[in-house]
Amino acid sequence: MAAKLAELEAEHGKAIAGGGEKYVERHRKRGKLLARERIELLIDEDSPFLELSPLAAWGTNYHVGGSVVTGIGVVEGVECMIVANDPTVKGGASNPSSLKKGLRAAEIAAQNRLPTINLVESGGADLPTQKEIFIPGGATFRNLTTSSAARIPTIALVFGNSTAGGAYLPGMSDYVVMVKERAKVFLGGPPLVKMATGEESDDESLGGAEMHARTSGLADYLAHDEQDAIRIGRGIVKRLNWHKQGPSPKPDYAEPVLDAQDLLGIVPTDLKIPFDPREVIGRIVDGSDFDEFKPLYGTSLVTGWANLHGYPIGVLANAQGVLFSEESQKATQFIQLANQTDTPLLFLHNTTGYMVGKEYEQGGIIKHGAMMINAVSNSKVPHLSVLMGASYGAGHYGMCGRAYGPRFLFAWPSAKSAVMGPAQLAGVLSIVARQAAAGRGQPYDEDADAAMRAMVEQQIEAESLPMFLSGMLYDDGIIDPRDTRTVLGLCLSAIHNGPIRGAEGFGVFRM
Incomplete structure (x- = not known):
């Protein structure tokens, strides 16, 4: 686990470093704060910031972190969703990963029911990736308007460029603050205006902060x-x-009696070996008290x-x-009971799936598994x-995996998730290929089979x-197991900004 945590810290370091030393220095020379520095000044002193999806874009051609920082922080005692463009990464331009990250936020x-504060400084879309972001990207602006309609406030603090489609971000926010001589908000810049209309213009007259504060009224x-x-x-x-x-969280809860440090050694290296959750x-x-x-x-x-x-779960x-x-x-039954008492549910995963085999198929494993999935799907x-x-x-x-709408989903460095284990998947493909060869009356190439299995196992493992x-973006972040309690506590507090009410219309069925 120590090696995995060190690797995780190194990858987080890449996200924190932004576009790299060169672009960070250039940004500072312009007298500007970095994205995380803006967040630090925004949130209440000594309050936590729960960063979400910090490894977005890992393993892609885009910068780790996705050119945007998202997370939950407390501002004037109010838990808020904070979304901050990182202008040191391609000017904060939106790419497929940063779009997914923003939509998840x-x-x-x-x-x-969290008010949203956007810290805006972005050159708009990363144009070479437009085919992947133009169509789904419209949801960014739709979400702002639907939030406002739901009486969930949206605030835009504009520190620099917010151009082209990005101009609608402040345009659709409830409150807009623009920085004098720095904020630039327009649909089309001077070159585009010149080409489209022949009009000569400059950034300030087209979309400067003073113009929007005094003339257009976009800046509040x-x-x-x-x-x-x-x-x-x-x-x-x-x-x-x-x-x-x-x-809000209760101040008088009891800390666990058992030491969280031990969480580093509970999950075996070989996930085939079970452990007691x-x-x-x-x-x-709280108090290590579990009924x-x-x-x-x-x-x-x-x-x-x-x-x-202090929150019941x-x-x-x-x-x-x-x-x-x-x-x-x-x-x-348990999920239905939780819905009867309006109690949030915590799912701790370590499963290889539902049991297979003739005895279990005849015993109804499909319908019983379907009951569980049905209960998870319809739980409120x-x-x-x-x-x-x-x-x-x-x-x-x-x-309750990602597709089943958990409010938050986190992974430990020891986690693995796929349709099945690497060896099992490779074995299934081998059996199918072997049977196909036998059906054609052809000899089976064992060397090719071994190579195929090795390749598939390596791919699925990765x-x-x-x-x-x-x-x-299939989770909201990888966390140190020792931080699990703190992270879940922050999530539970955020969840309680809105109403918690279980499903209605039927009671508990004894199966």
């Missing part, structure tokens, strides 16, 4: 410099009259009730990897997911690693 803000506030813009932004949040619809639960919940539900039934899945930072955690019919029915209480170890096949779905999946 907007989704989290909408689901959890004119800031003297970046620090002033941030001060004004904090003032706007202070006057929002914003109230969480749920409780109670050892994890006891190190993340297990149905402990003698469906023992490959641990379920029960606990508190985390229900926990589902894989114990032996495989999900049988009993575990599926147990999970279904917030879900949190943490991938600790394996998360393979339909088990990933049943344990594609199942957490950094690969995080780079594709």
Whole structure:
């Protein structure tokens, strides 16, 4: 685990470094703050900032981090979604990865009723990638208007360029602050205007901060410099009259009795070796106090009730990897109970999927697995997911994987996720190829089979690693296991900005 954490820290360092020393220095010489420096000044002193998707674009041709920083921070006591362009990376231009990252941030803000603050300095779209971002990119502006309609405030602090389609970002925000002599907001710059109309113009008359504050009315506030813009932004949040619809974290909760340091050694290097998830639960919940539900039934899945930072939660955690019919029915009942009591659910993944074989097919594993997936899909209480170890096949779905809408999903460095394990997938392909050759009456090339299996195993192993999946935005970040409790506490607090109400219309079915 230590080696994986060191590798993770190195990759995070790449995101923090932005476009590199050359472009950071150029940015500073212009008297500008870096994206993370702007965030640090914006949020309340000594308050945490939960950065999301820091490894977006990992494994692609784009810069790690995706030219944008997103996360949840507290501003004047209000939890806000903060989205900050990183102008040291291609001028903050949007590429496919940064677009996905921004859309995920907007989704989290909408689901959890978080005001959004955009720290804007972007040259618009990375034009060579327009085929991948133009069509889906429209959702960025739609999300701003739907948030406003839902009475979730949106604020834009414009520090530099916000041009072309990007001009609609401040244009569709509830509150707009522009920095004098720095902010430039226009649909078409001087060259485009010259080409389209023959008109001679300059940046300031077309889209300067003073013009928008005095003439067009797009700017609600004119800031003297970046620090002033941030001060004004904090003032706007202070006057929002914003109230969480749920409780804040309780100050009198008990810390876990068990040491979180031990979390580094609980997940075996070989994920085929099972581990007891109670050892994890006891190190993340308040007072290490966990009331297990149905402990003698469906023992490959641990379920029960606990508190985390004072918030009640229900926990589902894989114990032996495989999900049988009993575990599926147990999970279904437990999820329905959580919806009866409006209790958020935490899913701790270490599963190879649902059991296969004649006995289990005849015993109804498909319908029982479907019950669990149905319950997860139709549950209305917030879900949190943490991938600790394996998360393979339909088990990933049943344990509330990305496609099932968890409010937040994080992975440990030890996690792996794919349709099945590398060796199993390669073995299936080998069996199919062998049977096809036999059906044609042809000899089977064992050397080619061995080469194919090795290639497939290597590919699937690489594609199942957490950094690969995080780079594709299939999680909200890879976290140090020791930080799990803190991260989940921040998420639960954010979730309680909105109402928490379970599914209605039916009670609990005993399967």
